[in-house]
Amino acid sequence: MNVQPDLEFIKAMKVAGGDTLKQCYQCATCSVACPLSSDGDPFPRREMILAQWGMKDKLLADPNVFLCHQCGDCTEMCPRGAKPGDVLGAIRAYAYEHYGWPSGLAKLCTSVKNLPMLIGIPAVTVFVLWLISGGMHIPSGEQFAHVGFTQFFGHWDFRLLAKNVLFIDVIMLSALGIAVYSLYQAISTMWGKMEENLGVGELNYRPSATLFIKDFLWPSLKEIVGHGRFRECTVNQDRVRGHLPLMLAFIGLFIVTCYSLFTQDVIGIFIPSMHGPISMWNPVKLLANVSAVAMLVGIGILWMNRAQMEAAGKATNTFYDWFLIWMIAGVGITGLAAELLRLVGIPSLGYVVYYLHLVSVMMLFLYLPYTKFAHIVYRTFAMAFERYRESAYVKDPLND
Numbered sequence: 001m002n003v004q005p006d007l008e009f010i011k012a013m014k015v016a017g018g019d020t021l022k023q024c025y026q027c028a029t030c031s032v033a034c035p036l037s038s039d040g041d042p043f044p045r046r047e048m049i050l051a052q053w054g055m056k057d058k059l060l061a062d063p064n065v066f067l068c069h070q071c072g073d074c075t076e077m078c079p080r081g082a083k084p085g086d087v088l089g090a091i092r093a094y095a096y097e098h099y100g101w102p103s104g105l106a107k108l109c110t111s112v113k114n115l116p117m118l119i120g121i122p123a124v125t126v127f128v129l130w131l132i133s134g135g136m137h138i139p140s141g142e143q144f145a146h147v148g149f150t151q152f153f154g155h156w157d158f159r160l161l162a163k164n165v166l167f168i169d170v171i172m173l174s175a176l177g178i179a180v181y182s183l184y185q186a187i188s189t190m191w192g193k194m195e196e197n198l199g200v201g202e203l204n205y206r207p208s209a210t211l212f213i214k215d216f217l218w219p220s221l222k223e224i225v226g227h228g229r230f231r232e233c234t235v236n237q238d239r240v241r242g243h244l245p246l247m248l249a250f251i252g253l254f255i256v257t258c259y260s261l262f263t264q265d266v267i268g269i270f271i272p273s274m275h276g277p278i279s280m281w282n283p284v285k286l287l288a289n290v291s292a293v294a295m296l297v298g299i300g301i302l303w304m305n306r307a308q309m310e311a312a313g314k315a316t317n318t319f320y321d322w323f324l325i326w327m328i329a330g331v332g333i334t335g336l337a338a339e340l341l342r343l344v345g346i347p348s349l350g351y352v353v354y355y356l357h358l359v360s361v362m363m364l365f366l367y368l369p370y371t372k373f374a375h376i377v378y379r380t381f382a383m384a385f386e387r388y389r390e391s392a393y394v395k396d397p398l399n400d
Contacts, residue, residue: 092378183374256287
């Protein structure tokens with residue numbers, strides 16, 4: 001076989017944390033350590049070979065790359081310090097850029113040098129829209145306690161509903177819309193590449209959308225929520241302890257956001273009194289606060305864990321790994337701080353912190369497909385592809 005290595009791919013992996021790649025000498029210790037490995041699928045040894053050879057197309061169409069939890073079992077046992085977990089993380093970082101749309105945003109999220117621009121885009125967007133919305137009015141302490149941040153983009157008025165929706169909902173929904181479309185394009189492309197990468201044999205059938213969700217996607221989501229495979233990791237259990245509350249926090253905050261959107265910006269059209277701060281004893285508000293605390297606890301554990309692993313030489317310091325941690329911490333800290341400032345009645349500082357909260361949330365949404373946050377979608381569909389492959393792929397009997 002004539003192998004044509006992609007040298008630019010190898011170079012990009014080294015920048016993203018896979019600089020130890022060449023230290024691997026294929027002893028297969030990593031495959032012995034990894035609970036995802038099997039006799040017929042020596043993971044991640046096979047992927048380390050492909051990476052050393054620069055076989056980009058094979059790796060970007062390999063579902064195993066996206067199933068890795070980067071738990072550190074393989075890195076802990078590697079006798080050469082090749083850090084297979086970091087190499088797999090670097091491959092995923094490259095995949096998010098490769099599949100990302102638009103390519104300009106995807107490339108922007110690859111380097112710490114672009115951090116001023118990454119912050120500046122949402123910061124300027126929110127600030128300019130705040131200026132032109134007519135919301136340049138900070139309420140008094142008493143009024144602030146009553147209306148909270150609902151007048152940030154202008155005074156609430158039935159006639160100004162379009163303004164209110166335009167200057168907050170549409171900002172976030174547009175950012176999320178770009179992310180969702182980018183992920184749809186990416187997963188569609190990746191799925192086609194994974195089918196092409198199956199090798200000898202034939203696809204027995206293609207399920208309908210209903211069957212795909214029922215038989216492949218839903219079981220994958222349940223496994224992810226239950227952290228079934230993640231719990232099999234042995235060396236780095238702190239990542240499980242941090243990841244689980246973080247995931248549950250996002251689920252809780254998603255429920256709260258949907259409730260708020262419906263009650264305040266849909267029902268609020270007809271009942272303006274609904275458009276205001278939710279009572280602290282409302283079950284939805286309690287869920288919001290518990291989720292926010294869980295978010296900070298989870299990201300705090302992951303922050304300390306990452307720092308400790310890097311200090312011990314078990315992980316490589318990369319912008320790819322830290323950018324998501326910073327964004328999530330920013331969302332949690334500014335969200336809770338804004339609420340506390342409303343409760344104690346400090347509107348001027350509260351408005352500044354709320355502005356920073358909107359910026360951090362927009363960053364999280366807008367950059368979702370190009371950062372480590374994208375793993376939640378890529379891993380889900382990689383798991384679904386596993387199940388699909390087992391039921392749809394018929395091996396060539398001549399090679400059994």
